[in-house]
Amino acid sequence: xxxxRAKQDHRLRRSVRVIAVGxxxxxxxxxxxxxxxxxxxxxxPGVGAFEIxGxxxxxGxxxxxxAPLTxxxxxxxxxxxxxxSPYVWGATGPNAFDCSGLVQWAYRQAGxxxxxxxxxxxNAGAPxxxxxxxxxxxxxxxxxxxxxxxAGDGMVVHAPTEGQxxxxxxxxxxxxxxxxxx
Numbered sequence: 001x002x003x004x005r006a007k008q009d010h011r012l013r014r015s016v017r018v019i020a021v022g023x024x025x026x027x028x029x030x031x032x033x034x035x036x037x038x039x040x041x042x043x044x045p046g047v048g049a050f051e052i053x054g055x056x057x058x059x060g061x062x063x064x065x066x067a068p069l070t071x072x073x074x075x076x077x078x079x080x081x082x083x084x085s086p087y088v089w090g091a092t093g094p095n096a097f098d099c100s101g102l103v104q105w106a107y108r109q110a111g112x113x114x115x116x117x118x119x120x121x122x123n124a125g126a127p128x129x130x131x132x133x134x135x136x137x138x139x140x141x142x143x144x145x146x147x148x149x150x151a152g153d154g155m156v157v158h159a160p161t162e163g164q165x166x167x168x169x170x171x172x173x174x175x176x177x178x179x180x181x182x
Contacts, residue, residue: 035067071182072149074110077147079103079157085157085166092116096121097159099147103138106149112182114138118147125180136180141174150179 069077077101088096093105100118107114115121124145128137137150148158153169159166 004124006094023049038057054132063123070134070136071107071110071112072134073110074136075103075106076136076149076151076157078109079106079166080151080168082106082166083157083168085159087162087166091164099159102157102159102166103147105181112135114182118144121147122178125182126180128179130176131178133179134181138177139171139179140177143177 071082082093082097082102082105085093086096087098089098091097092101097105100116100121103121104114104116115124118140120139122140125138128134133139133150135150135152138147139150139156140147146160148156148157150171151157154170154171156171156174157166157168160169
């Protein structure tokens with residue numbers, strides 16, 4: 001009897017596999033649109049996993065989550081939210097800034113503590129070469145007398161000087177001195 005039952009279990013499993021694969025290929029009774037040559041994985045509990053060529057990924061599944069923003073990207077986003085804010089010497093935000101105050105405030109919004117002055121900022125963080133700049137890297141100019149945040153595409157967000165608001169300008173418009181990553 002046990003031998004006969006094992007044969008029945010094997011036949012049942014094989015039948016379930018054939019039905020499941022057939023249903024997966026045909027979408028039950030629905031016709032599927034043509035798809036590029038892909039193989040969508042199908043897993044049937046207790047039976048196994050199958051790769052079904054030509055079966056598109058299941059509709060309605062959420063896309064993979066985006067990679068989390070780096071601290072630099074978060075700081076850059078914060079700084080860019082202050083474009084147009086006035087420059088005030090010694091100001092550290094949230095409504096007015098000097099150059100190092102903008103950098104310090106922006107990184108604080110990303111949860112990172114950055115020193116207050118440009119001279120302390122150039123001596124902290126990890127050194128970064130000009131060719132390796134990433135969004136939000138701290139970029140120093142004029143022998144570390146001025147600072148801003150790298151905004152990509154050769155641009156920097158900074159609080160320039162008295163009478164000029166926080167703005168985005170070309171990186172090459174000022175003499176590059178150093179860059180730091182926090």
